[in-house]
Amino acid sequence: MGNDPLEENENIMDIREWLLQAGKTRLYDISNWDSRGEWAGWDTNGIPDGLTHQKNHLIDFLEGSSPEHRHIRDSWAWGTTGTYTTAAGYKALQSTRNNSHAPTFWKAVWDNLALPKVNFFFWTLVHNKLLTGNNLEKRNIAGPHRCELCRSHSETTQHLFLECKFAKETWEHALLDLQIPTFPQSTVAELFDSWNNIYAHSIPYKSFWKKISTAIPKFVCWQIWLARNDQIFNGNRNTPLKVAAKAKALLLEAAQQQYHKEDPQLLPEERRWLCPLEPSPCKIHLVPQTANPKWRIRETEERFTKWWKSKNLTTIFFDGASKGNPGNARAGGVIYSPDDISRDTFYWGLGQKSNNQVEIYGLLKACLITREKGVKEFQAFGDSEILIKKLNVEDLFNNASLNKLLGRLKRIIQEFISFKFYHILRNLNGEADQMANKGCPLLKGQLFINDENFHHLP
Numbered sequence: 001m002g003n004d005p006l007e008e009n010e011n012i013m014d015i016r017e018w019l020l021q022a023g024k025t026r027l028y029d030i031s032n033w034d035s036r037g038e039w040a041g042w043d044t045n046g047i048p049d050g051l052t053h054q055k056n057h058l059i060d061f062l063e064g065s066s067p068e069h070r071h072i073r074d075s076w077a078w079g080t081t082g083t084y085t086t087a088a089g090y091k092a093l094q095s096t097r098n099n100s101h102a103p104t105f106w107k108a109v110w111d112n113l114a115l116p117k118v119n120f121f122f123w124t125l126v127h128n129k130l131l132t133g134n135n136l137e138k139r140n141i142a143g144p145h146r147c148e149l150c151r152s153h154s155e156t157t158q159h160l161f162l163e164c165k166f167a168k169e170t171w172e173h174a175l176l177d178l179q180i181p182t183f184p185q186s187t188v189a190e191l192f193d194s195w196n197n198i199y200a201h202s203i204p205y206k207s208f209w210k211k212i213s214t215a216i217p218k219f220v221c222w223q224i225w226l227a228r229n230d231q232i233f234n235g236n237r238n239t240p241l242k243v244a245a246k247a248k249a250l251l252l253e254a255a256q257q258q259y260h261k262e263d264p265q266l267l268p269e270e271r272r273w274l275c276p277l278e279p280s281p282c283k284i285h286l287v288p289q290t291a292n293p294k295w296r297i298r299e300t301e302e303r304f305t306k307w308w309k310s311k312n313l314t315t316i317f318f319d320g321a322s323k324g325n326p327g328n329a330r331a332g333g334v335i336y337s338p339d340d341i342s343r344d345t346f347y348w349g350l351g352q353k354s355n356n357q358v359e360i361y362g363l364l365k366a367c368l369i370t371r372e373k374g375v376k377e378f379q380a381f382g383d384s385e386i387l388i389k390k391l392n393v394e395d396l397f398n399n400a401s402l403n404k405l406l407g408r409l410k411r412i413i414q415e416f417i418s419f420k421f422y423h424i425l426r427n428l429n430g431e432a433d434q435m436a437n438k439g440c441p442l443l444k445g446q447l448f449i450n451d452e453n454f455h456h457l458p
């Protein structure tokens with residue numbers, strides 16, 4: 001992640017190149033000054049016609065800011081002459097017009113916990129300068145003016161981040177289990193202000209919240225924005241749960257970097273907050289496990305492949321790897337859609353775990369990913385005979401903590417309508433084995449789903 005907020009903005013990529021080559025690396029260089037030395041607007045003369053559209057984007061991003069004074073070198077650099085810092089951003093906004101918020105508000109917008117890129121995004125958002133549908137419309141730019149996340153309202157900033165069904169669900173998932181007051185808000189700025197003043201409330205884990213409260217709305221809004229872009233530009237549909245999980249993961253990663261780099265142990269409240277994929281106990285329907293009398297598969301690879309595909313079911317292959325037993329451990333797996341058209345992969349760093357533990361964690365994660373896709377039936381294959389046996393024959397381990405973990409797995413399994421578990425030999429489980437062994441050593445809690453980085457503690 002770069003420190004230059006303009007660098008990663010695709011909308012202004014070309015104009016940035018052009019400005020760089022023209023030696024215009026500071027706001028000063030694209031400003032007009034009047035006879036008294038006061039800033040008098042942007043000087044965009046000389047920018048080629050082909051870049052008009054990008055010029056509009058750039059002006060849009062810069063609106064609300066200006067170099068304070070021609071004698072002061074601004075460091076809002078998009079070039080090589082300076083790195084973007086929050087201090088520079090803070091300085092730039094001091095000159096913002098219509099500044100109705102208290103200085104503490106702006107200080108919090110530019111605090112250090114969130115990444116500079118996230119702060120910059122949020123600053124743009126608070127100024128209502130994001131290129132949402134209605135802001136595009138105001139400027140007569142063609143584009144989707146409708147909210148693509150719900151497809152039923154026009155896309156205003158307020159709608160997209162607060163009122164949209166998608167946004168509401170995302171906030172719900174993000175704030176679940178936090179035991180904090182929710183604030184009625186009508187604008188993002190108001191929402192942010194409430195978070196900024198959260199210490200005024202009597203809440204549990206105050207010290208925890210004090211550290212991260214202002215970063216929460218930033219990360220959640222940022223992820224909603226990315227989900228919206230992903231939908232519009234890549235046609236990818238994201239779920240509120242996934243968006244919230246991603247926001248939390250990134251936020252806690254930032255918090256860890258900042259507050260306990262040396263001590264990677266999370267606080268209990270952080271840990272609890274990090275487990276959004278776990279079922280809550282009240283939702284569990286306890287259905288008796290149906291025994292699968294033929295749970296041992298002994299076939300040639302060719303016949304086996306033909307057989308499992310013919311079932312036309314969502315199909316899980318899972319595996320775990322523990323170097324040393326217990327040792328540095330991880331789990332992985334592959335999940336095929338029933339039609340065999342798509343597949344999901346994952347691998348997950350588990351820290352110090354035993355062979356039996358990693359197998360359970362592997363299947364557990366595979367089930368959670370499957371469940372999140374709305375799947376109700378599946379078949380699963382693993383090469384841990386002991387675990388598959390425990391699942392098919394009512395039987396327990398001779399170890400209390402393993403049984404506790406097995407219980408957790410069973411509770412998740414029982415949320416499905418139908419499921420079958422089969423033991424296969426290792427040679428038939430190659431793909432899952434590969435996943436479990438993938439990449440350089442994973443840190444505990446590092447989780448990759450389809451090579452996308454998440455964080456979920458085992």
Ligand SMILES: [Zn+2]
Pocket residue numbers: 147148149150151152153159160164165166
């Ligand atoms: Zn919407």
